[in-house]
Amino acid sequence: FFAQSERWRTLAVLLGGANETSRVVDVGCGCGRMAWALRGLLRKGAYVGFDLDLEAITFATGAYADAKNFAFIWHPVQSAMYDGPSGFPPACEKPWPVEDGGADLVIAQSVWTHLKQVDAAWYLKEAARVLRPGGRLLVSFFLLDWHTEGAGVDVAPGGFIQPYDG
Secondary structure, three states, X not given: OHHHHHHHHHHHHHOOOOOXXXXXXXEOOOOOHHHXXXXXXXXXXXXXXXXXXHHHHHHHHHXXXXXXXXXXXXXXXXXXXXXXXXXXXXXXXXXXXXXXXXXXXXXXXXXXXXXXXXXXXXXXXXXXXXXXXXEEEEEEOOOOOHHHOOOOOEEOOOOOEEOOOO
Protein backbone atom coordinates (compact mmCIF):
# COMPACT_ATOMS: atom_id res chain seq x y z
CA PHE A 1 0.00 0.00 0.00
CA PHE A 2 2.55 2.57 1.13
CA ALA A 3 5.27 1.59 -1.33
CA GLN A 4 2.79 1.75 -4.22
CA SER A 5 1.63 5.15 -2.96
CA GLU A 6 5.18 6.47 -3.00
CA ARG A 7 5.75 5.20 -6.54
CA TRP A 8 2.58 6.95 -7.69
CA ARG A 9 3.62 10.19 -5.97
CA THR A 10 6.89 10.04 -7.91
CA LEU A 11 4.94 9.56 -11.15
CA ALA A 12 2.59 12.40 -10.22
CA VAL A 13 5.54 14.75 -9.74
CA LEU A 14 7.73 13.63 -12.63
CA LEU A 15 5.09 12.91 -15.28
CA GLY A 16 2.09 14.81 -13.95
CA GLY A 17 3.88 17.97 -12.84
CA ALA A 18 2.35 17.83 -9.34
CA ASN A 19 3.67 20.40 -6.88
CA GLU A 20 2.55 22.06 -3.65
CA THR A 21 -0.07 24.23 -5.41
CA SER A 22 -1.53 21.54 -7.69
CA ARG A 23 -5.22 20.73 -7.79
CA VAL A 24 -5.43 16.93 -8.13
CA VAL A 25 -8.45 14.78 -8.97
CA ASP A 26 -8.16 11.09 -8.04
CA VAL A 27 -10.65 8.96 -10.00
CA GLY A 28 -11.53 5.77 -8.15
CA CYS A 29 -9.67 6.94 -5.05
CA GLY A 30 -10.75 4.00 -2.90
CA CYS A 31 -9.64 4.35 0.72
CA GLY A 32 -7.19 7.16 -0.09
CA ARG A 33 -3.94 5.50 -1.18
CA MET A 34 -3.02 8.43 -3.43
CA ALA A 35 -4.19 10.91 -0.80
CA TRP A 36 -1.72 9.34 1.64
CA ALA A 37 1.08 9.89 -0.87
CA LEU A 38 0.11 13.49 -1.65
CA ARG A 39 -0.72 14.68 1.86
CA GLY A 40 2.72 16.27 2.39
CA LEU A 41 3.06 17.63 -1.14
CA LEU A 42 -0.20 19.54 -1.65
CA ARG A 43 0.35 22.11 1.08
CA LYS A 44 -1.20 24.96 -0.92
CA GLY A 45 -3.08 22.83 -3.42
CA ALA A 46 -6.17 20.68 -3.24
CA TYR A 47 -7.13 17.04 -3.64
CA VAL A 48 -10.51 15.63 -4.62
CA GLY A 49 -10.96 11.89 -4.71
CA PHE A 50 -14.15 10.13 -5.73
CA ASP A 51 -15.21 6.51 -5.83
CA LEU A 52 -18.30 4.33 -6.12
CA ASP A 53 -17.40 2.47 -2.91
CA LEU A 54 -19.21 4.22 -0.05
CA GLU A 55 -17.31 2.35 2.66
CA ALA A 56 -13.97 3.42 1.17
CA ILE A 57 -15.13 7.04 0.93
CA THR A 58 -16.36 6.97 4.51
CA PHE A 59 -13.03 5.57 5.68
CA ALA A 60 -10.97 8.11 3.71
CA THR A 61 -13.09 11.02 4.93
CA GLY A 62 -12.38 10.02 8.52
CA ALA A 63 -8.72 9.14 7.97
CA TYR A 64 -7.95 12.51 6.37
CA ALA A 65 -10.30 14.67 8.45
CA ASP A 66 -7.41 16.94 9.46
CA ALA A 67 -6.46 17.63 5.82
CA LYS A 68 -8.81 20.54 5.11
CA ASN A 69 -7.71 20.78 1.46
CA PHE A 70 -8.63 17.11 0.82
CA ALA A 71 -12.15 16.02 -0.09
CA PHE A 72 -13.65 12.58 -0.73
CA ILE A 73 -16.90 12.23 -2.66
CA TRP A 74 -19.14 9.22 -3.10
CA HIS A 75 -19.92 8.85 -6.80
CA PRO A 76 -22.34 5.91 -7.15
CA VAL A 77 -22.34 4.50 -10.67
CA GLN A 78 -22.58 1.08 -12.23
CA SER A 79 -19.44 -0.35 -13.77
CA ALA A 80 -18.38 -3.49 -15.60
CA MET A 81 -16.67 -4.86 -12.47
CA TYR A 82 -18.53 -3.24 -9.59
CA ASP A 83 -22.23 -3.00 -10.35
CA GLY A 84 -23.84 -1.05 -7.57
CA PRO A 85 -27.39 -1.50 -6.35
CA SER A 86 -30.04 -1.12 -9.00
CA GLY A 87 -30.92 2.46 -9.62
CA PHE A 88 -27.34 3.69 -9.97
CA PRO A 89 -26.72 5.19 -13.41
CA PRO A 90 -24.12 3.79 -15.77
CA ALA A 91 -20.76 5.56 -15.45
CA CYS A 92 -21.25 7.13 -18.89
CA GLU A 93 -24.39 8.93 -17.73
CA LYS A 94 -23.07 10.67 -14.64
CA PRO A 95 -20.60 13.58 -14.80
CA TRP A 96 -17.71 13.55 -12.36
CA PRO A 97 -18.35 15.60 -9.21
CA VAL A 98 -15.62 18.08 -10.13
CA GLU A 99 -15.75 21.59 -11.57
CA ASP A 100 -14.84 22.33 -15.19
CA GLY A 101 -11.24 23.30 -15.93
CA GLY A 102 -10.04 23.37 -12.34
CA ALA A 103 -7.64 20.40 -12.16
CA ASP A 104 -3.93 20.43 -12.88
CA LEU A 105 -3.72 16.65 -12.71
CA VAL A 106 -6.20 13.79 -12.98
CA ILE A 107 -5.00 10.43 -11.68
CA ALA A 108 -6.72 7.10 -12.35
CA GLN A 109 -4.97 4.01 -11.02
CA SER A 110 -6.26 1.03 -13.00
CA VAL A 111 -9.77 2.51 -13.29
CA TRP A 112 -9.94 2.02 -17.07
CA THR A 113 -9.25 -1.69 -16.47
CA HIS A 114 -12.78 -1.96 -15.06
CA LEU A 115 -14.66 0.13 -17.62
CA LYS A 116 -16.84 -0.81 -20.55
CA GLN A 117 -15.88 0.83 -23.84
CA VAL A 118 -18.63 3.45 -23.65
CA ASP A 119 -17.64 4.31 -20.07
CA ALA A 120 -13.93 4.53 -20.98
CA ALA A 121 -14.71 7.03 -23.74
CA TRP A 122 -16.91 9.01 -21.33
CA TYR A 123 -14.17 9.08 -18.66
CA LEU A 124 -11.69 10.48 -21.19
CA LYS A 125 -14.17 13.23 -22.03
CA GLU A 126 -14.69 13.93 -18.34
CA ALA A 127 -10.94 14.15 -17.78
CA ALA A 128 -10.72 16.69 -20.60
CA ARG A 129 -13.61 18.64 -19.07
CA VAL A 130 -12.11 18.94 -15.59
CA LEU A 131 -8.49 19.58 -16.60
CA ARG A 132 -7.27 23.14 -17.00
CA PRO A 133 -5.52 23.94 -20.30
CA GLY A 134 -2.13 22.26 -20.07
CA GLY A 135 -3.30 19.90 -17.31
CA ARG A 136 -2.29 16.26 -17.38
CA LEU A 137 -3.97 12.87 -17.13
CA LEU A 138 -2.00 10.07 -15.47
CA VAL A 139 -3.66 6.69 -16.06
CA SER A 140 -2.71 3.08 -15.59
CA PHE A 141 -4.61 0.03 -16.80
CA PHE A 142 -4.13 -3.58 -17.65
CA LEU A 143 -4.01 -4.17 -21.38
CA LEU A 144 -5.69 -7.47 -22.10
CA ASP A 145 -4.85 -8.74 -25.55
CA TRP A 146 -5.66 -11.67 -27.80
CA HIS A 147 -3.84 -14.11 -25.49
CA THR A 148 -6.98 -14.36 -23.39
CA GLU A 149 -8.46 -17.03 -25.67
CA GLY A 150 -9.67 -19.97 -23.64
CA ALA A 151 -9.68 -17.95 -20.43
CA GLY A 152 -13.40 -17.17 -20.53
CA VAL A 153 -12.90 -13.65 -21.86
CA ASP A 154 -13.69 -12.35 -25.32
CA VAL A 155 -11.71 -9.35 -26.54
CA ALA A 156 -13.44 -7.41 -29.29
CA PRO A 157 -11.64 -5.71 -32.17
CA GLY A 158 -10.16 -2.54 -30.75
CA GLY A 159 -9.17 -4.34 -27.55
CA PHE A 160 -12.19 -3.76 -25.31
CA ILE A 161 -13.40 -6.64 -23.19
CA GLN A 162 -16.84 -7.96 -23.93
CA PRO A 163 -18.88 -10.14 -21.57
CA TYR A 164 -18.47 -13.85 -22.16
CA ASP A 165 -21.71 -15.77 -21.87
CA GLY A 166 -20.62 -19.10 -23.29
